[in-house]
Amino acid sequence: MYKILVVDDSKAIREIERKYLEELGFEVLEAENGEEALKILEENPDIKLILLDWHMPVMNGYEFLLKLRSNPKWADIKVMMVTTENQQKSVIEAIMAGANEYLMKPFDKEMLEVKVKHLLEAF
Template sequence: MKSCLIVDDSKVIRMVAKKILQELSFETLEAADGRAALDACQQAMPDAVLLDWNMPVMNGIEFLRELRKLPGGGAPVVVFCTTENDIEHIQEAIEAGANEYIMKPFDSEILQTKFVQVGLLS
């Protein structure tokens, strides 16, 4: 079973994403900020990361840059899921190593489509 780390400071967003991802047969882990997410990745590298941008302690872009430096940190598929929708943010995320970028609010169909596009689902 593939694993996905859900990184968002909103408990509601984490709950919604968890429900959708579990319906898609993912094992899910959660983190409320980038620092906790980085710690989780150092314990066990997930197959995918669903990542918010704006969070306390360590934001999404800082987390992503640190993740990609870790041993095995290039492997997880990272999908930014954020309200930041301007081209500068999207470009910065892709340059930092994000694989995909989706806008909040999202639904099951959007997540499933993105995970198919990046090869995590068939």
Template sequence: MKALVVDDSKPIRQIERKYLEELGFEVVEAENGKEALERLKEHPDVRLILLDWHMPVMNGYEFLKAVRANPDWKEIKIMMVTTENQQQSVIEAIMAGANEYLMKPFDKDMLEAKIRFLLEEAL
């Protein structure tokens, strides 16, 4: 299964990649929403996106809305992985189509539990 990690922080992308690869995912990376849209076009088999909120060029919320506006990508599970903890932001992300929300900092067990929940929900 393929996952897309979208975060402007290279160390965060490396951590998420390591955890996902340990869970058996093939991982593609992008450092902003605009680049992530290109990666989705290049990799139509992406099934899971870990998405940061605050990024330059195109932020996570803008990317989320763009993905959800495309019917070809409606089955992709999207988890916001961010330091953004304002309740209103969480609500906005869920309303815009995010499937799950994970606060930074997190550990592998927290990430794995959320992913298992998301993918079981998709079965």
């Protein structure tokens, strides 16, 4: 069973993602912002995938992604941006910063499942 970290300042979104992912058999950890997510990563080196929101207080998704990708020990972690941010410039910035996939809110379970399974095929 893979561990997935859901990083989103919305409790409702975290609950939806947790529900979908647990139904698919994954263990789910949650963080409200990028700073909290970094602490969780330090304590859980076996996380395989991060679902990451863009707009969050304290440390947003883009800032978190830059910190994540600057640390070689986290190089193999897959990152999927899950956000309402749909500007082409932002999508390109996220991919260039190291995001592996992008999922627009709102989404359904099937959309999430297809993208998560695709990202985890490498493991």
